[in-house]
Amino acid sequence: MSAVDINSRDDLRELYRELILDHARSPRHFGKLDDATHTAEGINPLCGDKLRLYLRLDEENRIDAATFEGSGCAISVASASVMTDTVIGLDVSVALEYFRAVTRRLTDPGQDHGDNLDLEKIMAFDGVHEFPSRIKCATLAWHALNCAIHEQTKPASTE
Numbered sequence: 001m002s003a004v005d006i007n008s009r010d011d012l013r014e015l016y017r018e019l020i021l022d023h024a025r026s027p028r029h030f031g032k033l034d035d036a037t038h039t040a041e042g043i044n045p046l047c048g049d050k051l052r053l054y055l056r057l058d059e060e061n062r063i064d065a066a067t068f069e070g071s072g073c074a075i076s077v078a079s080a081s082v083m084t085d086t087v088i089g090l091d092v093s094v095a096l097e098y099f100r101a102v103t104r105r106l107t108d109p110g111q112d113h114g115d116n117l118d119l120e121k122i123m124a125f126d127g128v129h130e131f132p133s134r135i136k137c138a139t140l141a142w143h144a145l146n147c148a149i150h151e152q153t154k155p156a157s158t159e
């Protein structure tokens, strides 16, 4: 991406659109994780997005694997792909910091968000703020992450 000269908001938007489409077309970490230690379902009835998230935590409470399966709109799939990419290798406490920062950022982009976190890829989803119904598509996977870590048995729902 460094070869691209980002000098206008439109260029940025185009890059972000590309990132979302790329992750939606070829989601990372897609599939079932047979030795998952934590799992949660996410449902966004407004859009019809559905996913199941699988996490494998090691003895030190680090996420050493994360996968998801399911179906939904491009934003929900891309967001789940970026989310799994982001949290693999993180301590669960840091992953939860990301959850809080991302959900804050996507619901209220005017605020300051997660100083020590790398939110560069998450910024690709900032545009959803202009379409409030899509915010739930973008945050669904993150809510599932929160549920899986807390081992809630009820499905994560955006409603």
Ligand code: ZN
Pocket: 044, 047, 048, 049, 072, 073, 074, 075, 076, 136, 137
């Ligand atoms: Zn959706």
